[in-house]
Amino acid sequence: MHRPFPGADMRHPLTLPDGTVHTGTVFLKNAIDHPRIDVGDYTYASAHTPPEDWAARLAPYLYPGSPERLSIGRFCQIADGVTFITASANHRRDGFSTFPxxxxxxxxxxxxxxxxxxxxxxxxxxxxxxxxxxxxxxxxARLGHGVIAGAGAVVAGEVPPYTLVAGNPARPVRPRFDEATIARLLNIAWWDWPIDRILDHEAAVCGADLAALEAAAQV
Incomplete structure (x- = not known):
């Protein structure tokens, strides 16, 4: 039996053992009000020094009038110091000078x-x-479901689902699972389940019990 899970509409979902709220961790969609950023439920970001403006901290070159968007799925984990360098940061680079x-x-x-x-x-x-x-x-950049980017990685292009990447420029280190397992996980799509259902099957999600997850998906 688990304690009540923080609601997806909470800004600060993490309570420390002494009962204080950890202000450096936010469910990101509730901490960002930006017309060019979409964030899914339960995705959290953490910072050792919490910013007043999370959008500016994470995506400093994405302006309200920018043509591009930043889309982040559900249940993502964004560590301190992560930066999304979006297309509006670019300079023209097909001529003799890049100076704007x-x-x-x-x-x-x-x-x-x-x-x-x-x-x-x-x-x-x-x-x-x-x-x-x-x-x-x-x-x-387009990162598939379940990707892990190691500390300090500089990630460009498309990263297939459930791939571990690291380095500058980031290179695939290895797939997290074999192709058949990845296909089955993408079919299950547990991140679309209601949170109570996910928590009921936490052991299967976090313990890599694929058979139990597939059984739960049929309920």
Missing amino acids: FAVFDGGFEEGRPSLPQTTDPDTVIGHDVWLGQGVRILPG
């Missing part, structure tokens, strides 16, 4: 030649993704 002349004299609306003419796609983080301390996610 238009930025310094109000040339945004004019579509000046020193501004990028195209943008990278949205940055998309799947469900149950763990981003370790100091990870950098580059513009347009």
Whole structure:
């Protein structure tokens, strides 16, 4: 029998053993009000020094008027120092200079030649993704469900589901499970279950009991 789980609408879901609330940990969707960021339920972020503006801390180049979006799934774990470097951070790089002349004299609306003419796609983080301390996610990266990015990794491009990546630039270290297991996990999609159902099967989710998870999925 487990104690009541924090509601998905809580801002500070972590209570320490002495009864105090850990203000450096937030359910992220309740700490961010940004028109270009979507975050799923129960995804949390932590910071040793909690920011006043979580959106600015995590995605400092994503502006309200940016054309791209940042989408983060459910049950993700975002460690201290993680930064999403979205497409609006880019400079034009197909000419002789990358210098953004238009930025310094109000040339945004004019579509000046020193501004990028195209943008990278949205940055998309799947469900149950763990981003370790100091990870950098580059513009347009797409991380599949269950990915783990090791501390300090600089991640670009597409990362298949349930892959462990590390390094700069990040490279696959190994798949977390074999292909058949990954396919079955993606079919189960436990992250879409109600939280009480997930908690009832916590041992199977965290203990890699695939048969029990598949049985629970049929209920």
